[in-house]
Amino acid sequence: MNGRAKSRTGKIKMKEKKKSAKQSAENKIRNKEIQRQADELKIKNGLLKNGAEKQLEFEEQIHILTKALASIDEGIFIIDIRKPDFPVIYANRAFQKMTAHSKKEILSRNYFHLYGNKMDSSILDKIKEAIKKKKSAAGMMLEFQENGAKHWNLLRITPVKGAGDGVTHYIGIQTDITPIKEKEQEIVRQRESLLHVTRVGKLAEFVSSLAHEINQPLTSILSYAQASRRMLAGKEPEIEEILSHIISDNQRAAQVIKRLRSLLKKSEPEMKFLDINEVVRETTELISTDASVRKVSVTLALESALPPVKGDRIQLQQVLLNLISNSFDALEKTKSARKILLRTSLKGSGSIIAEVKDTGCGIPEENMPKLSKRFFTSKADGLGMGLSISRSIVREHGGSLEIENNKGRGVTVSFTLPAGENNNP
């Protein structure tokens, strides 16, 4: 190649060089721009992805909440209170079942029309009043079903605030507490029947003592009258006639007493093999309300795997109830801890010992010997029969009852019962 040609080509090369330099600068800028846009897209994409995930999470939450509400046993419903007729906008399955209405029947209907007249309306009035004041409310609802069955429901409603400040909805929770209520009523019933048995027992004991006291003088009056009639031996017919009246009236009185006695005859105890711990637990259930009202704490210390005792369940409950109620009275004025401890244990030679220990006022030593006497009482309204009945029940069961002041405060009353041999009570 010649020199000119060389320089031309050199010029061209220069030009091209310049041109490519310019181009590469432009490229760089463009690339940066692309990079920036890509980054931006990335961020946007990230945001979007995030949002989508959140959305998903949120949806899942809603799903779970809905599922949970649907499967729960509590009846749950939501009322829109912005509308004048308080329509139900949500009702879960349990609520549909409780009201015996289909979803279709419930939704958008006035809440207060749902129950019809199957229940007492006082609770509904209470709810209306609460909604008016935008407050929450709770109450018991006794509902009658068409088959006559009674249902106890606990109903609570809570205001829900909408997007703004005001209350827009109410959520209601209705719980079927029929089993709890029935258990409570069963306890009340058992308690009452035991109290009845106790009252009848006391009355019978009282009448029996009274009858004996009256019968004694009746016996001597009759014999005196009959002896004097014999002495007169027909010599004083008028006086003899009077004596005959005394005799027949005496026999009339004796008849009254005899009838009274047979009327209140103690029923034969029903002796069965029993778990004494079970008897103690049942009795504790019966007095639990009483104990909480009197602020007395009742503790059990029951030895496990005790052999059974042979006895009458009701009578043994009666003994425990008597002793516990004595303890309650003794704890009446106790300022320090009010405690009753019920303990059972095995006593060496085949007998079981049950104790009622309290932290009450104790028994003055001078009263101790009088405790076994019928009609002795230190209570203003007492008959003095409780302890003597308890003692005679325990004795009939082949055991004995003892009363002792504790070293510290209070009294321990314990009774023994012979342990049975039956291992399958």
Next chain:
Amino acid sequence: MSSRAPVVYIVDDDASIRDALSLLVKEEGFRVESFKNASGFLEFKHLKRPSCLILDIKLPDINGLELQEIMEERGIFIPIIFITGHGNIPMSVKGIKGGAVDFLPKPITEKKLIKAVGEAISKHKTLRKKQAEIESIRQRIDTLTPREKEVFELVAREMLSKQIASRLGTSLQTIKVHRARVMKKMEAENLRELIRLARKAGIIPPLK
């Protein structure tokens, strides 16, 4: 009231009942001894006459049924009429099994009481007669020598004199002498009578 009148013992802790029953029973011609508790009755030297006991089931020291047991242990065989304020049936069954003549619920009518007392006393009379007879037999037995007693028992078991002789290792003649003495001392006229006496005295088992 004759000095040999039967005795009615009364045990009741109620003074009025004791007094009233005493009056009623005395009116019937019985002699009455009354006590306020069981120990009073047990300490008393019982009269050797036909008697009966009117006994309250419920007493302050021991109850009537326990007294009945003690009397049996001590050989006091006086028939008992229980009187009770409760008419307790299981108790009365127990008392009657223990030999009580009657069970009278309070208040007691005179008819029932007098009837029960009459029965109890005649039961006691029979009992006493039997006891007296046994006593007299025992006294007669006491006059026998040990050898005569042996012979008495074997004769009562209806063994022949020959058998007795060989059993006791002695001669027939000796046994015949013993036997004649036993008959005389026991005041028995014949063998049958002697066997009856042996049975009554418990020397041989009673007839079924």
